[in-house]
Amino acid sequence: MIKEVYNYYFSRDKALAKKLRSVLGYTPRRLSLYKLAFYHKSMNDAQTQNNQHNERLEYLGDSILSTIVAEYLFRKYPNKNEGFLTKMRSKIVKRKTLNNLAREMGLDIILSAYSQGRMSKSMMGNAFEALVGAIYLEKGFPKACDYMINEVLLKHLNIHELEMMDDNFKSQLLEWGQKNNINVDYRLLSKYKQDKRDRFKVAVVVGGDEVANADDFNKKAAEQLASEMALVKLNISNNE
Amino acid sequence: MIKEVYNYYFSRDKALAKKLRSVLGYTPRRLSLYKLAFYHKSMNDAQTQNNQHNERLEYLGDSILSTIVAEYLFRKYPNKNEGFLTKMRSKIVKRKTLNNLAREMGLDIILSAYSQGRMSKSMMGNAFEALVGAIYLEKGFPKACDYMINEVLLKHLNIHELEMMDDNFKSQLLEWGQKNNINVDYRLLSKYKQDKRDRFKVAVVVGGDEVANADDFNKKAAEQLASEMALVKLNISNNE
Numbered sequence: 041m042i043k044e045v046y047n048y049y050f051s052r053d054k055a056l057a058k059k060l061r062s063v064l065g066y067t068p069r070r071l072s073l074y075k076l077a078f079y080h081k082s083m084n085d086a087q088t089q090n091n092q093h094n095e096r097l098e099y100l101g102d103s104i105l106s107t108i109v110a111e112y113l114f115r116k117y118p119n120k121n122e123g124f125l126t127k128m129r130s131k132i133v134k135r136k137t138l139n140n141l142a143r144e145m146g147l148d149i150i151l152s153a154y155s156q157g158r159m160s161k162s163m164m165g166n167a168f169e170a171l172v173g174a175i176y177l178e179k180g181f182p183k184a185c186d187y188m189i190n191e192v193l194l195k196h197l198n199i200h201e202l203e204m205m206d207d208n209f210k211s212q213l214l215e216w217g218q219k220n221n222i223n224v225d226y227r228l229l230s231k232y233k234q235d236k237r238d239r240f241k242v243a244v245v246v247g248g249d250e251v252a253n254a255d256d257f258n259k260k261a262a263e264q265l266a267s268e269m270a271l272v273k274l275n276i277s278n279n280e
Numbered sequence: 281m282i283k284e285v286y287n288y289y290f291s292r293d294k295a296l297a298k299k300l301r302s303v304l305g306y307t308p309r310r311l312s313l314y315k316l317a318f319y320h321k322s323m324n325d326a327q328t329q330n331n332q333h334n335e336r337l338e339y340l341g342d343s344i345l346s347t348i349v350a351e352y353l354f355r356k357y358p359n360k361n362e363g364f365l366t367k368m369r370s371k372i373v374k375r376k377t378l379n380n381l382a383r384e385m386g387l388d389i390i391l392s393a394y395s396q397g398r399m400s401k402s403m404m405g406n407a408f409e410a411l412v413g414a415i416y417l418e419k420g421f422p423k424a425c426d427y428m429i430n431e432v433l434l435k436h437l438n439i440h441e442l443e444m445m446d447d448n449f450k451s452q453l454l455e456w457g458q459k460n461n462i463n464v465d466y467r468l469l470s471k472y473k474q475d476k477r478d479r480f481k482v483a484v485v486v487g488g489d490e491v492a493n494a495d496d497f498n499k500k501a502a503e504q505l506a507s508e509m510a511l512v513k514l515n516i517s518n519n520e
């Protein structure tokens with residue numbers, strides 16, 4: 041019996057190692073680490089290792105990935121300012137992009153074997169970040185960085201497309217208003233102090249109705265956030 | 281004349297190198313990189329190098345620092361969950377902590393020489409992050425990581441104190457209410473969908489008046505944020 045269980049798990053491990061090899065292009069040495077990357081917290085069953093799941097690895101990988109991308113963009117765009125770099129980074133590390141990257145790499149195939157069909161969209165991005173954590177712990181930063189840039193980002197990400205992508209929610213909303221002949225206005229609801237800095241609360245008023253409002257230390261950022269919420273509420277699709 | 285200018289700048293560089301040596305404990309090889317770390321964007325004068333300032337370095341350093349701290353906490357607390365780690369990290373990388381760290385290290389002395397007296401509080405934290413960027417670009421990740429942990433964080437940061445620090449704004453506000461016999465209530469203003477996820481708008485009602493409100497995907501996080509805003513508005517000091 042024990043031998044059968046052992047064989048069952050051993051063959052499962054072998055199958056995972058094989059799948060990982062085809063996804064990653066190398067055979068991981070610390071397989072248990074990579075295995076953990078695919079255990080979502082919703083899978084609290086016999087499959088998980090002592091009820092451990094991938095949240096800690098995800099926390100680590102999220103940070104590592106963000107730094108790898110930050111450094112990549114810093115070197116790729118030597119003449120761009122910090123605002124551009126920050127914006128590009130957030131386009132790359134956002135959930136939607138990571139979910140797509142994970143699918144491009146084929147992580148969905150591995151993940152679906154573990155999730156027994158109960159897959160949610162964000163599980164993909166989570167597993168991707170956790171995998172970055174595992175790669176980092178096995179290889180160290182310089183090698184993980186090289187690997188992520190050359191084997192993942194440059195292969196599966198269209199940087200030029202991301203550069204062009206319009207995430208200016210305010211202009212999207214204004215354009216929609218013009219096209220449909222509906223008035224879109226921004227109204228400052230309040231200005232107050234937080235941490236000794238000014239903070240702004242801004243409302244988006246569409247056709248006379250307040251549709252959404254948002255706060256930020258920066259008025260334009262509050263308008264952006266409120267516009268993003270308004271686009272969702274009004275079901276206006278953007279070009280992402 | 282040219283020789284005099286040259287000597288002037290050369291002696292300034294020598295003085296900076298000396299100061300940096302006493303702050304960092306080593307003599308930087310790429311001095312221009314470290315110099316740049318102290319150029320705040322408000323110093324657009326003859327002192328800055330071709331009007332370059334430290335924002336790009338700060339963008340890089342901010343990310344590197346966050347990852348160094350993430351990894352340090354990941355290893356220091358092997359049994360803590362991702363929520364605890366994220367909270368601890370945000371306590372360490374927040375502006376206030378970085379400003380204090382920068383002062384502890386003695387960066388204020390270098391910075392004040394550059395800013396000609398026009399020092400703002402956030403310039404300290406900015407310069408600190410930019411310095412981390414410079415250290416990373418000169419030394420690479422593993423060495424920068426070792427240096428930041430052993431020579432900066434472990435020397436100047438009281439991790440235990442940070443662990444104990446109460447940043448639970450809701451409980452602070454509730455305690456204040458109990459002590460002063462004023463009713464503190466939380467009210468769900470709205471629940472809506474954003475990116476197909478539920479988002480909550482929560483108000484804090486103090487003594488019957490709505491004092492602040494905030495949005496988040498997580499109801500408790502919205503309550504925290506609204507509480508933080510209420511504490512500021514009501515001028516209730518916390519124990520930080």
